[in-house]
Amino acid sequence: MAQPRTIALDAMGGDHGPGVVIPGAALSLERYPDQSFIFFGNEAEIAPLLDASPALAARARVVHTAQVVAMDEKPSQALRRGKGSSMWLALEAVQKGEAHAAISAGNTGALMAMSKLILRPMPGIERPAIAALWPTITAECIVLDVGANIGATARQLTDFALMGAAMARALFHVERPSVGLLNVGVEEIKGAEEVKEAHALLKGAGELPLDYRGFIEGDEIGQGKVDVVVVEGFAGNIALKTAEGTARQIGQYLKDAMMRTTLSRLGALLAKGGFRVLKEKMDPRRVNGGTFLGLNGIAVKSHGGTDALGFASAVDLGYEMAESGLLERLASDLEAFHHRLGSVSPASN
Amino acid sequence: MAQPRTIALDAMGGDHGPGVVIPGAALSLERYPDQSFIFFGNEAEIAPLLDASPALAARARVVHTAQVVAMDEKPSQALRRGKGSSMWLALEAVQKGEAHAAISAGNTGALMAMSKLILRPMPGIERPAIAALWPTITAECIVLDVGANIGATARQLTDFALMGAAMARALFHVERPSVGLLNVGVEEIKGAEEVKEAHALLKGAGELPLDYRGFIEGDEIGQGKVDVVVVEGFAGNIALKTAEGTARQIGQYLKDAMMRTTLSRLGALLAKGGFRVLKEKMDPRRVNGGTFLGLNGIAVKSHGGTDALGFASAVDLGYEMAESGLLERLASDLEAFHHRLGSVSPASN
Numbered sequence: 001m002a003q004p005r006t007i008a009l010d011a012m013g014g015d016h017g018p019g020v021v022i023p024g025a026a027l028s029l030e031r032y033p034d035q036s037f038i039f040f041g042n043e044a045e046i047a048p049l050l051d052a053s054p055a056l057a058a059r060a061r062v063v064h065t066a067q068v069v070a071m072d073e074k075p076s077q078a079l080r081r082g083k084g085s086s087m088w089l090a091l092e093a094v095q096k097g098e099a100h101a102a103i104s105a106g107n108t109g110a111l112m113a114m115s116k117l118i119l120r121p122m123p124g125i126e127r128p129a130i131a132a133l134w135p136t137i138t139a140e141c142i143v144l145d146v147g148a149n150i151g152a153t154a155r156q157l158t159d160f161a162l163m164g165a166a167m168a169r170a171l172f173h174v175e176r177p178s179v180g181l182l183n184v185g186v187e188e189i190k191g192a193e194e195v196k197e198a199h200a201l202l203k204g205a206g207e208l209p210l211d212y213r214g215f216i217e218g219d220e221i222g223q224g225k226v227d228v229v230v231v232e233g234f235a236g237n238i239a240l241k242t243a244e245g246t247a248r249q250i251g252q253y254l255k256d257a258m259m260r261t262t263l264s265r266l267g268a269l270l271a272k273g274g275f276r277v278l279k280e281k282m283d284p285r286r287v288n289g290g291t292f293l294g295l296n297g298i299a300v301k302s303h304g305g306t307d308a309l310g311f312a313s314a315v316d317l318g319y320e321m322a323e324s325g326l327l328e329r330l331a332s333d334l335e336a337f338h339h340r341l342g343s344v345s346p347a348s349n
Numbered sequence: 350m351a352q353p354r355t356i357a358l359d360a361m362g363g364d365h366g367p368g369v370v371i372p373g374a375a376l377s378l379e380r381y382p383d384q385s386f387i388f389f390g391n392e393a394e395i396a397p398l399l400d401a402s403p404a405l406a407a408r409a410r411v412v413h414t415a416q417v418v419a420m421d422e423k424p425s426q427a428l429r430r431g432k433g434s435s436m437w438l439a440l441e442a443v444q445k446g447e448a449h450a451a452i453s454a455g456n457t458g459a460l461m462a463m464s465k466l467i468l469r470p471m472p473g474i475e476r477p478a479i480a481a482l483w484p485t486i487t488a489e490c491i492v493l494d495v496g497a498n499i500g501a502t503a504r505q506l507t508d509f510a511l512m513g514a515a516m517a518r519a520l521f522h523v524e525r526p527s528v529g530l531l532n533v534g535v536e537e538i539k540g541a542e543e544v545k546e547a548h549a550l551l552k553g554a555g556e557l558p559l560d561y562r563g564f565i566e567g568d569e570i571g572q573g574k575v576d577v578v579v580v581e582g583f584a585g586n587i588a589l590k591t592a593e594g595t596a597r598q599i600g601q602y603l604k605d606a607m608m609r610t611t612l613s614r615l616g617a618l619l620a621k622g623g624f625r626v627l628k629e630k631m632d633p634r635r636v637n638g639g640t641f642l643g644l645n646g647i648a649v650k651s652h653g654g655t656d657a658l659g660f661a662s663a664v665d666l667g668y669e670m671a672e673s674g675l676l677e678r679l680a681s682d683l684e685a686f687h688h689r690l691g692s693v694s695p696a697s698n
Contacts, residue, residue, distance in 0.1 A: 137601050147533050150541045184496050184586040192499045192583055218590025222598035234541055235584040237533040241567025242588040246595040249571035252486055253630045254603070257623040267620025274606040274613030281602045 005034050007101050007318055008093035011041030012068045012086040014105025014304045014311070018042070021105065022049040024302075024311025026056040031312075032319050038099055040065055040086040065089055069110045071304060078110030079117060087111060091118040094297040101298035101318030103289075105311060111301055112148060112292060119295040122331055124338045127156050128294035129233070130301070131167055132240055133317070135281065136224030142168050143221065143229040146290060147237035154197030155341070157181065157230055161202060162333050163293040164228035165210035170324030171317075172227055176209060180216035182231035182239070198230070205340060209333050289314035291321065298322055354383050356450050356667055357442035360390030361417045361435040363454025363653045363660070367391070370454065371398040373651075373660025375405040380661075381668050387448055389414055389435040414438055418459045420653060427459035428466060436460060440467040443646040450647035450667030452638075454660060460650055461497060461641060468644035471680055473687045476505050477643035478582070479650070480516055481589055482666070484630070485573030491517050492570065492578040493642060496586035503546030504690070506530065506579055510551060511682050512642040513577035514559035519673035520666075521576055525558060529565035531580035531588070543581070554689055558682050638663035640670065647671055 011021045018041060025037050036059045039046050043064040050057040067085040069078045082088050087106050093099040095118050104111050112130070121128055129145035142164050145152065152160065161179045168177035181202070183195050195215075202212045213226050218239060221229050231239065258268035268275065292299045298321050302314035360370045367390060374386050385408045388395050392413040399406040416434040418427045431437050436455050442448040444467050453460050461479070470477055478494035491513050494501065501509065510528045517526035530551070532544050544564075551561045562575050567588060570578050580588065607617035617624065641648045647670050651663035 137598055150533070182587060184499070184583055185590075218587040218592075219594030219597070221591060222594040231587070234533055235587045238531060238567040238580070238584045239587050239591040241534075242570060242591050243567075243595045245568030245571040246592045247599060248568070249486055250596060250599045253627050257627040257630070258620060260623050260626060264620040264623030267616040267618065267623065269616065270619065271607060271613040271616025274609050274616065277609060278602050278606040281606070 005032075005319065005323065006036045006038065006099040007103060007315060007322070008038045008090040008099035009040065009315075010087045010090040010102070010104035010106055011039040011046050011062075012106070013111075014302065014306065015071070016307075018045045018049050020306065020308050020311050022046065022053065022056070023308035025060070025315055026053045027308055027312035028315035028319065029056055029059065031316060035059065035315075035319055037061075038063060038090075038093055040089040040093075041068070042066060042086075063089060069107050071107050073107055073110055075107075075109035075113040078107060079113050082110060082114060088114055088118070091115055091297070091299060094299070095119055100322035101300060103300045103302060103311075103314050103318050105302040105304050105306060105314070107304075108290075108301055111299065115292050115295055115297075115299040119292075119297040119299065121294055122296055122327075122334060124334055125159055125163075125294040127152065127159070128292050129160050129163060130290045131164060131293050132290050133171075134221060134229070134240070134243070136222050138224035139172070141221065141224060141227055141229060142171070143231065143236060143240065144293060145231065145233035145236050146240045147233045148292070150232065150234040152194060152232035154194045154201055157194060157198035157232065158201045158205070158337070158341075159294065159334065160230045161198075161210060161212070161228065162208075162337055163330060164230060166326050166330035166333060167291065167293060167321065168227040169209075169329070170321050170326040174227060176211045177227035178211045178213050178225075179228040179230060180213045180220070180226035182221075182229050182235065183215040183217065185217050194232070201341065205337065208337065289317045291317065296327070298327065354381075354668065354672065355385045355387065355448040356452060356664060356671070357387045357439040357448035358389065358664075359436045359439040359451070359453035359455055360388040360395050360411075361455070362460075363651065363655065364420070365656075367394045367398050369655065369657050369660050371395065371402065371405070372657035374409070374664055375402045376657055376661035377664035377668065378405055378408065380665060384408065384664075384668055386410075387412060387439075387442055389438040389442075390417070391415060412438060418456050420456050422456055422459055424456075424458035424462040427456060428462050431459060431463060437463055437467070440464055440646070440648060443648070444468055449671035450649060452649045452651060452660075452663050452667045454651040454653050454655060454663070456653075457639075457650055460648065464641050464644055464646075464648040468641075468646040468648065470643055471645055471676075471683065473683055474508055474643040476501065476508070477641050478509050478512060479639045480513060480642050481639050482520075483570060483578070483589070483592070485571050487573035488521070490570065490573060490576055490578060491520070492580065492585060492589065494580065494582035494585050495589045495639060496582045497641070499581065499583040501543060501581035503543045503550055506543060506547035506581065507550045507554070507686070507690075508643065508683065509579045510547075510559060510561070510577065511557075511686055512679060513579060515675050515679035515682060516640065516642060516670065517576040518558075518678070519670050519675040523576060525560045526576035527560045527562050527574075528577040528579060529562045529569070529575035531570075531578050531584065532564040532566065534566050547579070550690065554686065557686070638666045640666065645676070647676065
């Protein structure tokens with residue numbers, strides 16, 4: 001069994017492949033020097049990049065494969081044809097215990113399908129979820145599911161709560177992360193029965209490894225009201241994309257407003273230190289990486305179009321999660337919770 | 350029958366009641382001087398405010414009622430006890446043809462329930478929707494449903510498309526507004542069958558009074574990619590609230606960033622004209638007002654906590670929609686569409 005510090009990298013994933021993956025890993029290694037890496041992909045492309053980064057080369061090995069999952073390949077196609085691809089091999093390294101996290105900037109749908117197939121859902125988990133790190137006024141929170149599935153039963157939502165709490169514990173170092181269920185505010189509205197049922201389950205479940213805070217609304221995510229926001233994948237994906245779009249939109253407004261007059265241009269110039277801080281705050285690369293939760297292994301998806309800085313964030317995330325022993329703790333939390341809900345997890349032993 | 354310029358106002362609704370409703374109506378009258386108003390509420394409170402605004406008083410009458418729907422009343426309660434309240438009477442004025450639009454800053458759930466009961470859904474409409482005006486980089490778009498109901502069938506989503514297009518035609522003065530269905534991007538994801546079916550219906554329906562553009566994602570709403578964004582009410586409400594929250598969050602980042610150093614504070618001072626423009630762009634009062642679509646009459650909900658400027662926007666909205674003959678056109682569009690779908694609307698004649 002490898003140390004929980006070996007990261008498997010799909011070197012060919014994303015719009016830029018090794019040109020971003022290798023320098024990204026090098027950046028992450030500066031922050032966490034005890035990492036080792038296995039790069040899966042075209043050795044001829046990887047080797048010269050590694051040569052340029054001796055510190056990284058000293059802690060890396062390369063497993064050659066010429067097979068690559070295309071960015072526009074359909075998940076079902078990728079499953080049929082992707083065996084032996086750089087993405088497949090990275091996930092397999094985690095499954096075999098040779099690495100503790102796999103990182104890919106490749107095709108999201110394919111990565112999700114392969115992750116499920118290779119890493120398998122944890123005992124008792126019906127549905128893995130994709131968790132996103134979401135910047136807030138105070139720090140960051142975790143939102144899940146942001147698009148692994150559409151719709152979720154009450155039971156699946158409560159599993160998301162435990163999965164998100166485990167991730168928050170690993171990343172934010174709080175023992176009992178606060179959790180909210182995303183809901184709409186209007187009272188007595190018909191529907192969303194699953195959300196109401198999940199609320200009842202979480203309230204009634206007795207001692208939980210999280211601090212359940214009840215319902216929250218969309219405008220409270222960014223306020224940092226809770227560490228973990230639970231929602232089914234359709235609304236979660238739309239919320240995430242809408243927040244990204246709104247941030248870009250306001251960035252555009254701001255730019256236009258500052259270019260309006262000579263005075264405002266001068267002011268913007270003087271305030272450019274402030275604007276730089278703002279830009280950093282809003283930089284999507286800082287929180288790059290969606291994580292597949294609920295599988296027997298850690299798989300992190302980086303944005304396909306990201307640069308080395310963004311890819312490094314995704315590597316950091318995989319490392320921090322592997323390091324924290326998140327999966328072992330989550331497995332036991334889930335088992336205890338399912339047991340208490342009266343349905344012993346089928347694979348418990 | 351009144352001219353399509355008489356607006357019925359729930360003078361007691363919202364956090365501030367007549368203190369915001371009367372000056373708000375006065376502001377809207379400056380923009381649209383051919384309006385008349387009927388104020389429903391406590392005459393003793395309304396009269397002195399009208400006295401202060403002679404131009405408004407000349408075009409207004411007051412219908413006294415002491416009954417008010419409380420902001421925290423449950424919709425079912427409001428329905429039982431709210432008959433004769435200022436909210437009820439305003440809606441009834443529309444139903445009787447004495448006014449062409451009702452505006453209230455009161456309890457959303459109660460207003461929705463009462464609107465449905467008093468104005469009744471249009472022939473063939475299973476579900477009314479709440480439409481919101483959403484600021485975009487280019488101008489504004491309409492998003493619906495933002496919370497009248499949770500979930501929607503394919504047929505209901507296509508009705509939303511027609512309803513939103515009718516509103517866009519009235520407000521944006523385009524004959525064939527562009528319409529997108531909000532969806533998540535991942536291919537082959539399970540679920541959202543209704544969205545896919547609605548897509549097929551809209552594509553296959555032949556000549557429509559709108560320009561159907563297919564799926565759009567959450568980050569494209571604010572880019573102004575389409576005039577009308579169609580989504581079921583749970584995800585729609587969460588998207589709207591998330592965008593509002595993100596805008597506030599970035600406003601906070603910006604403020605903090607500008608206060609960081611003496612230089613940035615000085616810069617911000619010089620650029621304050623630019624910041625004012627930005628603030629106006631982001632001002633939620635500019636697009637205040639959710640509209641209930643799909644009823645036999647126009648009912649506009651203003652934010653409860655808004656000021657006179659915000660309330661005036663809601664009055665403008667009601668006026669513009671009444672003026673445009675939106676409902677008559679929508680009724681015939683819906684009938685033609687339902688007919689083409691093979692299910693003649695039950696009340697067609």
